[in-house]
Amino acid sequence: MSDLLKNIIRFVLFILVQVFVLAKVPPLHRFIVPYLYFLFILWLPYNTPRAGLTLLGFLFGLSLDFFTKTPGLHAAACTLIAYIRPFIIGILMPKEATEMSYSEPSITSMGFMPFAVYAFILTFIHHTYLVFLEWLQVGSIWFFFGKVLASTAISLLLIFITEMLFQRKGRYRTNVA
């Protein structure tokens, strides 16, 4: 399956899962909101152009916003992590290794620890920005930190469960293809 088709399917699936499965889960605690949808951005191929990545983040977030009736909220957070992603990958991995061998970030292509750090940093940034935008009006500082940390923990748990359920073959990018 081509990367384009695969990512289009993922785009739709992640939105639908977030809106019709995760958002329907009864709240466990007021700090916990199960977010998984942004994993789409974490999974995009390495060779996506920078501007395209940012634009895709914006469009992806906006599509979720249309379902939650909060235009701009998730779009802002997704644009931010999509923009930051290349820097994090640059720090965590030597350039040649990412460009040449595998097509997209995964445990197989990055190794467990680098991928965990990559997922943690982007999840944390996403949640911090999202809760910050939501919280701007009123609220206490403890509510803010509690919500960011608890939601980050839950999201990471969900990300690793997803990684285990859908083990992506770390496909080698050959020069021929």
Add this chain to the structure above:
Amino acid sequence: MRNIFLFIARFSNLLFFLLLQVLALSMLFRYNKFHQAAYMNAANEVTGKFFLRYNNIETYFSLRKENDQLRTQNADLLNKLATNFSAPDSNMQVVQDTFRLQEQEQYRKFLFLPARVIGNAVNEQNNFITLHRGSNQGVAINMAVVGASGIIGKVVDVSPNMSVVMSLLHRKNSVVALLKKGSGFGEVVWDGKDPRYVSLNNIPRTVKVAKGDTVITSPYSDIFPPGQIVGFVEEVVDDKATSSYNIKVKTGTDFFSVQHAFVVKNLQKAEMDSLLNRIKRD
């Protein structure tokens, strides 16, 4: 000039990112003021279709609960029928006076329109509910939405066949309400924390209030019909700063499983509004 182009070329990604951020943030902060943005209208119709599909399946899971609720509501209404009352005096007979009902129709203030809830959220800070009834079916912005067991919110956006309701669980939501016993007026708001509870603020300390007391909508609202249940008192908190009570209220509507709602149309609103406008102009 050349330097400007070089600068743009060098930071094109950053500039593009900042542009999208500004766009997203302006959408976010403007949506609260201008609910009827054109693109949102089209988007509502599309997301509404998805919600409708999902809801077609979801309704089956809460049928029993909905049936129970409707049965209680029906029983309440049946008990109000005139034929249920009979005075002991033999020369007095209760007849249903249909002529009178028709006579009264011209004075009707509130009209209840049934609507199906197809989209619902409780996890966000600002929650919206989607109804499968829109401007083609007589829904307009600022109409009240009530459920079988309590108020739900008010309409903030309509498209031809769907409408978006700002639920009680919205940070900008505020409804004037009072205690059924004791009648202290206060404001119902949500703090964005627990979707089961809202709070009723600014109730004067002179009002006697106990756990379980009913909180109802105010008779002076031109959106909500008077006497609709908001919820029940759960806990009374003494607010030291303003010397009034802040009351934690358990919502009458169970927002986790709301399936049916009534959009309430105020038929006398136009007249009231034009009167108020006349005062403002002078």
